[in-house]
Amino acid sequence: MTRDDRGVTPQGEDFSAWYNELVTKAQLVDRGPAKGTMVIRPYGYRLWELLQSELDRRIKDTGHDNAYFPLLIPESYLSREAEHVEGFSPELAVVTHAGGKELEEPLIVRPTSETVVGEMMAKWISSHRDLPLLLNQWANVVRWELRPRMFLRTTEFLWQEGHTAHADEADAMRETMLALDMYTEVARDIAAIPVVPGEKTPGERFAGAKGTFTIEGMMRDGKALQAGTSHYMGTNFAKAFDIRYTSAAGRLELCHTTSWGMSTRMIGGVIMTHGDDKGLVLPPRLAPYQVVIVPIGRGEQGARTSEAARELAGRLRSAGVRAHVDDRDQLSPGFRFNDWELRGVPIRLELGPRELETGSALMARRLGEEGKQAITLADAPRLLPGILDDFQDFLLRRATEFRDAHTTVTDSWDAFATAVASGWALASHCGDPACEADIKAKTAATPRCVPLDGPPATSTCVHCDGGAAYGKRVIFGRAY
Amino acid sequence: MTRDDRGVTPQGEDFSAWYNELVTKAQLVDRGPAKGTMVIRPYGYRLWELLQSELDRRIKDTGHDNAYFPLLIPESYLSREAEHVEGFSPELAVVTHAGGKELEEPLIVRPTSETVVGEMMAKWISSHRDLPLLLNQWANVVRWELRPRMFLRTTEFLWQEGHTAHADEADAMRETMLALDMYTEVARDIAAIPVVPGEKTPGERFAGAKGTFTIEGMMRDGKALQAGTSHYMGTNFAKAFDIRYTSAAGRLELCHTTSWGMSTRMIGGVIMTHGDDKGLVLPPRLAPYQVVIVPIGRGEQGARTSEAARELAGRLRSAGVRAHVDDRDQLSPGFRFNDWELRGVPIRLELGPRELETGSALMARRLGEEGKQAITLADAPRLLPGILDDFQDFLLRRATEFRDAHTTVTDSWDAFATAVASGWALASHCGDPACEADIKAKTAATPRCVPLDGPPATSTCVHCDGGAAYGKRVIFGRAY
Ligand SMILES: [Zn+2]
Numbered sequence: 036m037t038r039d040d041r042g043v044t045p046q047g048e049d050f051s052a053w054y055n056e057l058v059t060k061a062q063l064v065d066r067g068p069a070k071g072t073m074v075i076r077p078y079g080y081r082l083w084e085l086l087q088s089e090l091d092r093r094i095k096d097t098g099h100d101n102a103y104f105p106l107l108i109p110e111s112y113l114s115r116e117a118e119h120v121e122g123f124s125p126e127l128a129v130v131t132h133a134g135g136k137e138l139e140e141p142l143i144v145r146p147t148s149e150t151v152v153g154e155m156m157a158k159w160i161s162s163h164r165d166l167p168l169l170l171n172q173w174a175n176v177v178r179w180e181l182r183p184r185m186f187l188r189t190t191e192f193l194w195q196e197g198h199t200a201h202a203d204e205a206d207a208m209r210e211t212m213l214a215l216d217m218y219t220e221v222a223r224d225i226a227a228i229p230v231v232p233g234e235k236t237p238g239e240r241f242a243g244a245k246g247t248f249t250i251e252g253m254m255r256d257g258k259a260l261q262a263g264t265s266h267y268m269g270t271n272f273a274k275a276f277d278i279r280y281t282s283a284a285g286r287l288e289l290c291h292t293t294s295w296g297m298s299t300r301m302i303g304g305v306i307m308t309h310g311d312d313k314g315l316v317l318p319p320r321l322a323p324y325q326v327v328i329v330p331i332g333r334g335e336q337g338a339r340t341s342e343a344a345r346e347l348a349g350r351l352r353s354a355g356v357r358a359h360v361d362d363r364d365q366l367s368p369g370f371r372f373n374d375w376e377l378r379g380v381p382i383r384l385e386l387g388p389r390e391l392e393t394g395s396a397l398m399a400r401r402l403g404e405e406g407k408q409a410i411t412l413a414d415a416p417r418l419l420p421g422i423l424d425d426f427q428d429f430l431l432r433r434a435t436e437f438r439d440a441h442t443t444v445t446d447s448w449d450a451f452a453t454a455v456a457s458g459w460a461l462a463s464h465c466g467d468p469a470c471e472a473d474i475k476a477k478t479a480a481t482p483r484c485v486p487l488d489g490p491p492a493t494s495t496c497v498h499c500d501g502g503a504a505y506g507k508r509v510i511f512g513r514a515y
Numbered sequence: 516m517t518r519d520d521r522g523v524t525p526q527g528e529d530f531s532a533w534y535n536e537l538v539t540k541a542q543l544v545d546r547g548p549a550k551g552t553m554v555i556r557p558y559g560y561r562l563w564e565l566l567q568s569e570l571d572r573r574i575k576d577t578g579h580d581n582a583y584f585p586l587l588i589p590e591s592y593l594s595r596e597a598e599h600v601e602g603f604s605p606e607l608a609v610v611t612h613a614g615g616k617e618l619e620e621p622l623i624v625r626p627t628s629e630t631v632v633g634e635m636m637a638k639w640i641s642s643h644r645d646l647p648l649l650l651n652q653w654a655n656v657v658r659w660e661l662r663p664r665m666f667l668r669t670t671e672f673l674w675q676e677g678h679t680a681h682a683d684e685a686d687a688m689r690e691t692m693l694a695l696d697m698y699t700e701v702a703r704d705i706a707a708i709p710v711v712p713g714e715k716t717p718g719e720r721f722a723g724a725k726g727t728f729t730i731e732g733m734m735r736d737g738k739a740l741q742a743g744t745s746h747y748m749g750t751n752f753a754k755a756f757d758i759r760y761t762s763a764a765g766r767l768e769l770c771h772t773t774s775w776g777m778s779t780r781m782i783g784g785v786i787m788t789h790g791d792d793k794g795l796v797l798p799p800r801l802a803p804y805q806v807v808i809v810p811i812g813r814g815e816q817g818a819r820t821s822e823a824a825r826e827l828a829g830r831l832r833s834a835g836v837r838a839h840v841d842d843r844d845q846l847s848p849g850f851r852f853n854d855w856e857l858r859g860v861p862i863r864l865e866l867g868p869r870e871l872e873t874g875s876a877l878m879a880r881r882l883g884e885e886g887k888q889a890i891t892l893a894d895a896p897r898l899l900p901g902i903l904d905d906f907q908d909f910l911l912r913r914a915t916e917f918r919d920a921h922t923t924v925t926d927s928w929d930a931f932a933t934a935v936a937s938g939w940a941l942a943s944h945c946g947d948p949a950c951e952a953d954i955k956a957k958t959a960a961t962p963r964c965v966p967l968d969g970p971p972a973t974s975t976c977v978h979c980d981g982g983a984a985y986g987k988r989v990i991f992g993r994a995y
């Protein structure tokens with residue numbers, strides 16, 4: 036492999052090529068054999084495991100139990116909720132043969148699990164004492180993709196899907212917002228993505244939902260990524276699957292349900308929020324390796340620096356730092372430095388014979404103005420956790436500044452059209468789906484969300500003559 | 516629900532009915548809508564998560580990386596290894612339609628992932644420096660089941676599958692045995708199942724393997740359960756998928772591969788190794804709740820015992836004990852006691868007004884001769900970890916004694932036939948598959964394994980006139 040093979044197309048030249056080359060060259064994923072599927076390689080999967088453990092802990096701490104529902108769902112289940120089946124039909128993968136025979140009823144490979152969960156909830160809930168029922172599952176789902184993009188839109192992806200049932204709308208809405216809060220927190224505090232939580236406009240709702248909430252992040256090309264959604268279903272699924280309970284007063288009532296999901300798509304968000312022309316930039320809290328130590332030197336000298344690197348890595352691990360030693364001595368130091376920059380490791384420690392003599396290493400941050408600095412080997416385990424925290428904060432600050440610099444509050448159509456070409460517009464909108472479609476046709480921008488905590492609308496739609504809806508401004512942007 | 520609804524058929528009356536009733540009544544699983552599938556309910560899934568975390572830690576500590584490979588595999592992949600496709604064909608679920616169209620090539624829902632992993636290994640391995648390649652994935656797989664049993668044989672199940680590639684047979688065999696050791700340790704130390712590790716006879720090998728190793732546990736009806744397997748593939752898959760490397764000497768060589776798996780079937784093993792006529796008996800290391808505190812009393816008194824129970828549970832959790840308070844005051848204490856016995860909780864603490872006055876609780880172990888004992892609330896967090904360890908040891912000792920009492924070393928055919936009716940026979944065998952089939956037809960027993968550490972064979976087969984193979988005796992038994 037030559038040096039040139041390892042570089043990636045600059046973001047400014049072709050952001051999409053940059054992304055596609057990077058996910059493969061950084062060894063996050065590989066193309067799977069079936070159309071639109073991906074193989075998640077160890078480096079990419081470790082990112083997912085770290086995100087998963089953060090989210091799973093919050094899900095459990097808020098009283099949800101994990102469970103597992105079957106992959107294969109009878110076709111008839113999906114048809115029970117009319118909007119749901121209409122929304123998902125074009126994306127379904129269908130098992131027609133099994134055990135050497137044609138099946139009497141085809142089975143759908145789950146695109147999401149509301150239907151089978153609904154069927155079981157109906158069986159498990161009888162009294163108000165059974166509520167709320169708070170479930171979550173970690174699973175794979177399949178939605179056929181015509182234009183797949185690794186992590187962002189793949190035929191199969193991994194996610195968690197929360198499914199809960201409640202006695203009334205108020206309790207179900209509390210849950211819907213609780214899930215959205217968890218997502219906002221994980222995105223911000225773990226992935227360093229300053230997402231905006233908000234509500235989808237009616238035209239962008241989940242199939243079968245009464246309200247869909249979302250977190251939207253801004254990528255470095257100015258486009259939006261929907262990174263997690265939380266849905267209030269009203270009694271739609273309860274009616275379709277007969278999920279009822281006897282109230283304290285003895286009446287039979289319909290449950291109010293919710294569902295919410297975050298997926299491997301988040302990894303795409305991490306890549307496009309922080310990455311640059313040298314490659315990935317990983318937030319320390321998600322980085323498989325937070326610190327990579329590169330020992331330098333040949334022969335006897337190389338053996339000594341390698342040993343010192345291993346010793347340091349052991350002390351760093353004891354201090355809770357995920358450290359890795361790259362002692363591939365068949366590769367030049369420069370090649371290894373570039374490799375770990377490509378793979379986004381937050382901190383690199385270079386350990387040559389000269390450094391070893393002075394009991395220090397040269398520290399290079401993946402981003403920032405600091406340049407290389409000496410760090411003493413003795414102090415490194417005490418100092419690095421704080422340096423990693425600072426780097427995490429720096430990434431969030433940088434992403435927030437980028438988002439704010441590319442967001443325009445505007446009431447003029449021209450400024451709107453300019454804004455969404457390179458970022459977001461915060462504008463008043465009439466709420467009419469036809470007007471949304473017209474805006475999309477002209478600018479490729481769609482309404483991302485009505486931010487929960489956003490500025491008020493003016494009286495008139497930015498595009499048509501209609502009056503503004505929602506009371507607040509809507510974020511418009513091009514989106515993944 | 517009346518008291519009678521909650522009981523289960525005694526094991527001695529109908530072991531199979533006992534099992535089927537118990538898995539549902541203990542709220543471990545429910546039947547899924549598609550034939551042979553299961554819904555794993557929170558109590559069952561927590562068992563799986565605890566097992567998973569123990570196994571995952573060992574997998575990582577021994578240098579394996581988790582990854583994820585696609586669910587859907589082109590049909591042609593399976594045919595590349597002839598024995599493999601023959602072994603799995605009758606069990607496959609096939610996706611023929613997706614995205615609203617008929618597919619050009621049908622996709623198989625993975626029954627196991629050797630083929631797709633093999634394809635990727637060929638891409639990722641080029642030099643001896645890339646070896647060994649040590650991968651694992653946690654995933655769902657589908658194998659169509661005509662006679663499903665919850666956890667034991669379900670159309671879909673959850674498992675981990677390790678896949679590794681090595682430079683030579685010696686290294687691959689070391690890996691095969693390392694995986695077997697991990698399984699033996701997790702079964703014994705975590706699930707308290709005294710499994711016997713051994714090699715499968717050629718007729719019982721995995722489809723495409725050169726050697727299959729297994730851990731076999733004895734259930735309380737005397738039948739054997741295969742609870743994990745580890746396969747040495749030789750170069751079979753390397754040939755089929757072109758997995759080659761350039762050696763240090765510059766020659767192109769075939770890799771030697773392994774695969775190994777442990778699944779949700781283990782939960783069935785836990786149930787049938789320890790359970791009794793009152794219900795589940797869970798080893799503390801796998802129990803979702805290790806200690807359940809049942810506060811007793813009505814009105815004012817009930818409020819006081821409930822509060823003391825919650826306070827105690829908090830202190831137990833701080834001491835690392837998984838504690839749960841059952842304050843369902845609409846249910847009688849006796850009903851709640853029975854419920855947690857059915858659900859197999861190792862230790863129950865009863866906390867009534869009288870106990871509270873003396874600052875103690877009544878402790879009942881799920882099994883054993885001790886009877887109820889008082890334990891002071893102040894000492895409980897200090898004492899319970901040790902009491903739980905003792906209970907864990909007790910279960911392993913009891914299961915080992917049961918296994919040994921139901922295992923007969925014999926050279927006589929009559930004694931063999933008697934032994935396998937209620938347990939295992941350790942006998943000399945010729946190794947001829949026709950002789951194995953004949954034994955199965957007469958006794959329903961099959962060769963479970965040649966124990967790694969078992970007694971030597973005599974010169975003659977226990978059933979035919981052939982000479983004994985393997986050098987060691989073979990375990991025969993009826994099996995799940
Ligand atoms: Zn408008």
Ligand SMILES: [Zn+2]
Pocket residue numbers: 944945946947950951976977978979980981
């Ligand atoms: Zn024989």
